[in-house]
Amino acid sequence: MNWFHWLANPARFMRFAARLQPWIMALGLLTGAAGFYFALFASPADYQQGETVRIMYVHVPSAWMAMFIYVVMAAAAGSFLIWKHPLADVAAQAAAPVGAGFTLMALITGSLWGQPMWGTWWVWDARLTSVLILFFLYLGYIALVNAFDDPERGSKAGAILLLVGVVNIPIIKFSVDWWNTLHQPASVARMDGPSIDPSMLLPLLLMAAAFKLYFLYLLIVRMRGELMARRIRLLHLSDVS
Amino acid sequence: MKCFFVLVRRDLSLALRQGSDAAMALMFFVIVVTLFPLAVGPEPGVLERISSGIVWVAALLAAMLSLDRMFQTDYDDGSLELMLLTPVPLEVLVLAKCLAHWLTTGLPMLLIAPLLGVFMNMQTEAFPVLLASMALGTPVLSLLGGVGAALVLGARRAGTLVALLVLPLTIPLLIFGVSAVEAAVTGQSAKAQLLILGAMLMACLPLAPWATAAALRQAAG
Amino acid sequence: MRIRKLPRECLAAPYRVEAGGDLPYGVGIGCEGIAFMEVFGDHRFEGRGLGCQRGGRLVFDRLDFTLASGGVLILKGPNGSGKSSLLRTMATLVRPARGDLLWDGVSVTDDPQSHAGMLHYVGHADAAKPAMTAEELLTFWSGMRGANGISVAAALERFGIGHRADFPARYLSSGQKRRLALARLLVSEAPLWILDEPTVGLDVDGVAALEEAIAGHRARGGMIVAATHIRFETGDRVAELELSGFAPSAGDLAEAYGALGAELRADAFRDAS
Numbered sequence: 013m014n015w016f017h018w019l020a021n022p023a024r025f026m027r028f029a030a031r032l033q034p035w036i037m038a039l040g041l042l043t044g045a046a047g048f049y050f051a052l053f054a055s056p057a058d059y060q061q062g063e064t065v066r067i068m069y070v071h072v073p074s075a076w077m078a079m080f081i082y083v084v085m086a087a088a089a090g091s092f093l094i095w096k097h098p099l100a101d102v103a104a105q106a107a108a109p110v111g112a113g114f115t116l117m118a119l120i121t122g123s124l125w126g127q128p129m130w131g132t133w134w135v136w137d138a139r140l141t142s143v144l145i146l147f148f149l150y151l152g153y154i155a156l157v158n159a160f161d162d163p164e165r166g167s168k169a170g171a172i173l174l175l176v177g178v179v180n181i182p183i184i185k186f187s188v189d190w191w192n193t194l195h196q197p198a199s200v201a202r203m204d205g206p207s208i209d210p211s212m213l214l215p216l217l218l219m220a221a222a223f224k225l226y227f228l229y230l231l232i233v234r235m236r237g238e239l240m241a242r243r244i245r246l247l248h249l250s251d252v253s
Numbered sequence: 254m255k256c257f258f259v260l261v262r263r264d265l266s267l268a269l270r271q272g273s274d275a276a277m278a279l280m281f282f283v284i285v286v287t288l289f290p291l292a293v294g295p296e297p298g299v300l301e302r303i304s305s306g307i308v309w310v311a312a313l314l315a316a317m318l319s320l321d322r323m324f325q326t327d328y329d330d331g332s333l334e335l336m337l338l339t340p341v342p343l344e345v346l347v348l349a350k351c352l353a354h355w356l357t358t359g360l361p362m363l364l365i366a367p368l369l370g371v372f373m374n375m376q377t378e379a380f381p382v383l384l385a386s387m388a389l390g391t392p393v394l395s396l397l398g399g400v401g402a403a404l405v406l407g408a409r410r411a412g413t414l415v416a417l418l419v420l421p422l423t424i425p426l427l428i429f430g431v432s433a434v435e436a437a438v439t440g441q442s443a444k445a446q447l448l449i450l451g452a453m454l455m456a457c458l459p460l461a462p463w464a465t466a467a468a469l470r471q472a473a474g
Numbered sequence: 475m476r477i478r479k480l481p482r483e484c485l486a487a488p489y490r491v492e493a494g495g496d497l498p499y500g501v502g503i504g505c506e507g508i509a510f511m512e513v514f515g516d517h518r519f520e521g522r523g524l525g526c527q528r529g530g531r532l533v534f535d536r537l538d539f540t541l542a543s544g545g546v547l548i549l550k551g552p553n554g555s556g557k558s559s560l561l562r563t564m565a566t567l568v569r570p571a572r573g574d575l576l577w578d579g580v581s582v583t584d585d586p587q588s589h590a591g592m593l594h595y596v597g598h599a600d601a602a603k604p605a606m607t608a609e610e611l612l613t614f615w616s617g618m619r620g621a622n623g624i625s626v627a628a629a630l631e632r633f634g635i636g637h638r639a640d641f642p643a644r645y646l647s648s649g650q651k652r653r654l655a656l657a658r659l660l661v662s663e664a665p666l667w668i669l670d671e672p673t674v675g676l677d678v679d680g681v682a683a684l685e686e687a688i689a690g691h692r693a694r695g696g697m698i699v700a701a702t703h704i705r706f707e708t709g710d711r712v713a714e715l716e717l718s719g720f721a722p723s724a725g726d727l728a729e730a731y732g733a734l735g736a737e738l739r740a741d742a743f744r745d746a747s
Contacts, residue, residue: 093467145424148417148420148421151417152417152418152421155417156404156405156408159405159408159409159410159411159414160408160409161409165408165471165472169404169405169471169472172400172404172464172468173404173418175464176400176422179460180422183453184425186425187424187425188424190428190429190432191428191432194432255617256617256618259614259617259618263606263614267605267606270606271605326603330600330601330602331597331598331599331600331601332601332603334567334595334597334599334601335595335601335615335618337567337590338565338567338590338593338594339590339591339618340587340588340590340591340619340620341618342587343587473567474562474568474569
């Protein structure tokens with residue numbers, strides 16, 4: 013935990029992040045390129061789903077990221093409320109649109125995948141529904157943070173909302189699963205079938221790593237931008253007074 | 254403890270004197286439900302099939318309509334600051350506000366729900382379960398709604414925003430509320446659903462006022 | 475020692491000490507020669523190195539004050555110099571960005587709820603519900619805070635709105651609403667009054683009533699912090715705190731910028747300070 017507090021000093025973070033940024037980009041490009049190669053060319057098509065299975069290599073990591081980023085944001089919100097680290101708030105706000113983007117991507121790719129598999133663009137599958145609700149939670153957070161004239165108010169209100177949301181997510185997930193088993197039409201195929209083949213697991217993990225690095229890269233870029241914007245705001249204010 | 258009742262009594266008498274606010278949510282509830290037969294057709298089978306869902310969705314929407322008033326007037330006229338500065342734990346006062354909100358919106362909706370059930374051709378055997386599910390669910394709505402109402406204090410377009418924030422969080426309520434009534438309609442036991450709704454209420458009772466109090470403190474600060 | 479409560483009308487000193495032996499608190503002599511105990515006892519309210527940040531800007535910093543029983547602290551300064559912010563900080567509505575508030579030497583920033591019982595805050599808003607009558611409003615607040623002061627009717631009378639007791643607040647003028655907000659100070663007891671421009675909207679009689687209430691409060695060992703133009707006899711436990719409008723020093727600015735990730739040196743701000 014010590015390094016965490018050490019890094020919570022924005023000046024230190026700015027220097028640290030600036031040094032880290034190119035390395036993350038290089039590593040991300042590398043894993044991304046390898047992931048794409050294995051996903052598109054060096055892995056077999058599914059014996060049932062054919063070539064459409066390749067959507068999985070984007071869809072599944074996106075869905076993972078959607079959950080992951082929300083948890084990261086909630087952790088940041090917690091440390092913002094407890095330790096008052098201004099950087100944690102910057103991180104949560106910077107991550108929100110990225111998380112919403114990944115969630116939207118999971119929804120769109122899920123829908124594209126559903127069309128050949130289920131014969132329809134949208135199915136009220138338990139997973140799709142949960143992800144859709146998660147998307148709403150992201151949008152609610154973004155809307156709340158930007159709804160105040162005083163940015164400080166938005167930060168604090170948003171942080172509380174994130175914590176309420178993260179407590180609610182398991183309950184929502186549980187209730188949607190319950191609802192889905194009640195209403196499940198028999199024709200819909202279950203996605204958690206037999207265990208995944210290693211030839212498919214490798215590109216999946218590579219893509220997941222690439223997505224994580226991409227998120228980290230975007231987070232640093234957005235956080236640095238936000239910190240600079242705050243600095244400019246401060247300069248303006250001290251000019252006035 | 255005395256403060257709790259003093260505050261509930263004040264909110265109730267305010268709601269009675271400015272009766273239109275509470276009545277509007279109730280009217281909205283009734284009107285939304287009556288729109289559905291007009292939209293999907295008056296066929297009794299169809300209406301019966303969707304009745305529990307419609308009543309619950311309308312209840313959620315009507316509750317959202319009344320939420321932005323929950324703390325807004327106290328925030329605007331400075332009463333909220335003074336409430337923060339009473340020696341009582343803020344959570345207790347929040348609980349009082351939620352109780353008053355439930356008594357003025359949740360309870361009237363609960364009472365009128367059977368009438369809407371009749372409108373929607375719901376089987377009379379399902380009415381006790383509908384009432385039970387709403388009796389457990391609407392207080393949760395007031396408690397969760399309180400969190401949202403406190404978060405949007407001072408925000409632009411607070412009324413719309415509160416619905417955006419709170420509605421996704423009420424989805425479990427909707428699912429189990431509707432599922433309880435559906436179980437009763439098909440002659441199954443609704444005990445499991447009602448127990449889960451009760452568990453939600455028990456979980457919200459301590460947690461929601463705590464989050465609401467945190468939101469109110471930051472709104473005043 | 476036995477303390478008996480005197481009739482409520484005797485606002486200046488409603489507690490009468492009937493005791494032999496040592497009195498623990500300061501004792502004043504009333505007009506009829508009865509020994510009165512200072513109701514609130516001996517307290518100390520202090521601020522140490524207070525700093526307040528609003529909208530990303532430091533409105534004041536490194537501010538100290540001490541207030542003892544019977545004392546008055548008057549905040550002076552131009553608009554925007556942070557008078558209201560300081561008063562809200564003292565009332566624990568705003569958490570200080572830096573420094574600490576002490577009540578009898580114990581920090582209150584971590585437990586605002588217990589401090590809340592010690593103070594009355596009268597801000598810019600009058601908290602007058604249009605649909606409630608003046609009497610109902612006062613009764614409500616005395617119920618919330620404990621009805622340990624004078625009666626509601628007496629408080630309304632004291633501020634000259636007794637004849638408006640049954641009027642819904644929507645029919646009260648702004649001056650009358652202000653009087654109503656001030657009457658709250660009298661229906662429940664609290665040793666510390668925090669008043670933010672309490673005379674706004676008041677006529678001469680209203681100001682006189684407030685001055686009388688303040689004098690009574692001080693006589694009983696109460697303390698007052700106010701941003702106001704009421705004149706107090708200086709020297710008589712009255713202190714003034716001049717808020718100049720925070721002109722940040724070069725060091726302060728560098729520190730503030732540092733907290734936001736700037737790698738600028740203090741001397742870069744010579745012009746700004």
